[in-house]
Amino acid sequence: MSQHPASSSHDGRINLEQQRKRAKELLLRMKSGAAPEQLSLIPGGPPSSPPILSDAQWLIARQLGFSSWPKLKAHVDAVDFAARHPDFAASDEALTTHWRCGNDIAHSLQLAGFKGHFQMLSDPLCMGPVPNLPAEQYQAVRSRYISEAFEMDSADVARRLNDEYNHLTLLANDEHSVLWCEADAYDQLFLIRALAGLERVPFKLELIEVDRIPGVQRFIGIGQLAPDVLAWLWPQRRPIDEQTVQLARQAWLAYCDSSPVKLAELARGTHRCLPLLAPALLRQLQELPGVRDGLSLTEHLALQFIEEAGPVAFARVFAELMAQREPLPYLGDLMFHALMRPLIDCKTPLLTESDTHLQWPRRLLTLTPLGHQVLKGTAYWLDHGAKERWVGGVCIQAGQPHWMVDDRCMPVWRN
Structure with missing residues (x-):
C-alpha cells in the first residue's frame, strides 16, 4: 500500500x-x-x-x-x-536514558520536550556476520564488516562501536531506561541484543514498541514521526520483565547460531511479551538464499523491479521497495546500497550500473543475462561466484553446501 x-x-x-x-x-x-x-x-x-x-x-x-x-x-x-500535557515530570523523564538503534529521533525528542539522556546502538545487526563470540572478538568482526560494507575508516568505526557497546553494558544499572523500537528486523534485533546482555533486569526498564500509527498508511519507522506524536507514544511504554529478557536471550542465541533451525522455530511462534519479534525474525530468515534462485528476498524484490522498469536509478529502486514491495521495511538507503554491491561487483554480475561518475543513487541499474536467468529460476545465484554472505551466525559461501529457505520460509540444507 x-x-x-x-x-x-x-x-x-x-x-x-x-x-x-x-x-x-x-x-x-x-x-x-x-x-x-x-x-x-x-x-x-x-x-x-x-x-x-x-x-x-x-x-x-x-x-x-x-x-x-x-x-x-x-x-x-x-x-x-x-x-500539550506530557507526563514527563510525573514519570521522572529527566532522569531517563532513551535507547534507540540510531539517532533518527534524538532531535525530535528534544523538540517534543523530552529532557532525558539519549543513547544509541547503531550496529546494523540485520546485515553481515553476527557470530556468537566473546565481546572483544565479536566487536572486531562487526567493526571490520561495517568499515568494509560502508567504506568507513576502520579505526573510527571500532571506536564508535566500542563506545556504544560499553554504554550498553551499563543498561542494567541505569535508574530508568526506555527502549524505542518498531516492528522491523533492524529494531527487533537491537532489542533482543540489548536485553540479552543484561545480567539482571534493571529496576525500571521500559519499552515503547509500535508497528503502526493511526493515520499513517505506510508506517516505515519511528524516525518519520512528528515530535508531538512521540509525546503521544510516551505514556504507552510498558515494563520489561524477566520473562521478556529470557526470551530475548533465547532469540539472540538462535540468531547467532550457525544453523537457522532454532531461529525458524522462534519465528513461527507467538510471544506475548514481545509480540513483534516473530514477524521480524521470519522476515530476516528470508534473507537466506531462496531454494529456487539463491537470492535473498531483498535481492529478489530489487531484481524484479529492475526487470520491470529498467534501466532504473538506484534511488528509485530503493524508494519502490520501501514504498511498495518490502513487506517489513528495515533498510536505510546506504544499507540497501551495500546489499546490492555484491550483485554488481563480481566476475559474473547480476546487475550492471551505468554513469559510474555520478553519485550512486543516480546510477542506472540493468539486469545482465545471468540476472534474467536467476530471476526466472533457470540459474542459481550461488553457483556463479556470489560473494560470501551472512544472516546472523549463518554463513553462506558460493559453491559450498549451505542453508536456504523454501517457499514456507523453512530452512533447507543444500549439498
Whole structure:
C-alpha cells in the first residue's frame, strides 16, 4: 500500500480542519456523481437518498485507517493533549536514558520536550556476520564488516562501536531506561541484543514498541514521526520483565547460531511479551538464499523491479521497495546500497550500473543475462561466484553446501 498525499499522513500528524475540508469537497463530488466508487464503499451500499456530510466523513476516516469519524477525531484530540500535557515530570523523564538503534529521533525528542539522556546502538545487526563470540572478538568482526560494507575508516568505526557497546553494558544499572523500537528486523534485533546482555533486569526498564500509527498508511519507522506524536507514544511504554529478557536471550542465541533451525522455530511462534519479534525474525530468515534462485528476498524484490522498469536509478529502486514491495521495511538507503554491491561487483554480475561518475543513487541499474536467468529460476545465484554472505551466525559461501529457505520460509540444507 502506498502513501497517497491527499489521504494519508507521513509523520502521524493529522490536521482535523484539513480533513473536514476534504470531507466537504468529497461530498460535493459525490453529489455531482463524480465519485461513484466512493459511494459504493458506504456500509449498506450507495444511499438511496443524496449523500450527507457524515457519509463523506466516514469515507475520509476509513482512508486514514479509522473505523469512524469520531475515532479519528478522538485520536487527533489524544495526540494534541499529549503534546500539550506530557507526563514527563510525573514519570521522572529527566532522569531517563532513551535507547534507540540510531539517532533518527534524538532531535525530535528534544523538540517534543523530552529532557532525558539519549543513547544509541547503531550496529546494523540485520546485515553481515553476527557470530556468537566473546565481546572483544565479536566487536572486531562487526567493526571490520561495517568499515568494509560502508567504506568507513576502520579505526573510527571500532571506536564508535566500542563506545556504544560499553554504554550498553551499563543498561542494567541505569535508574530508568526506555527502549524505542518498531516492528522491523533492524529494531527487533537491537532489542533482543540489548536485553540479552543484561545480567539482571534493571529496576525500571521500559519499552515503547509500535508497528503502526493511526493515520499513517505506510508506517516505515519511528524516525518519520512528528515530535508531538512521540509525546503521544510516551505514556504507552510498558515494563520489561524477566520473562521478556529470557526470551530475548533465547532469540539472540538462535540468531547467532550457525544453523537457522532454532531461529525458524522462534519465528513461527507467538510471544506475548514481545509480540513483534516473530514477524521480524521470519522476515530476516528470508534473507537466506531462496531454494529456487539463491537470492535473498531483498535481492529478489530489487531484481524484479529492475526487470520491470529498467534501466532504473538506484534511488528509485530503493524508494519502490520501501514504498511498495518490502513487506517489513528495515533498510536505510546506504544499507540497501551495500546489499546490492555484491550483485554488481563480481566476475559474473547480476546487475550492471551505468554513469559510474555520478553519485550512486543516480546510477542506472540493468539486469545482465545471468540476472534474467536467476530471476526466472533457470540459474542459481550461488553457483556463479556470489560473494560470501551472512544472516546472523549463518554463513553462506558460493559453491559450498549451505542453508536456504523454501517457499514456507523453512530452512533447507543444500549439498
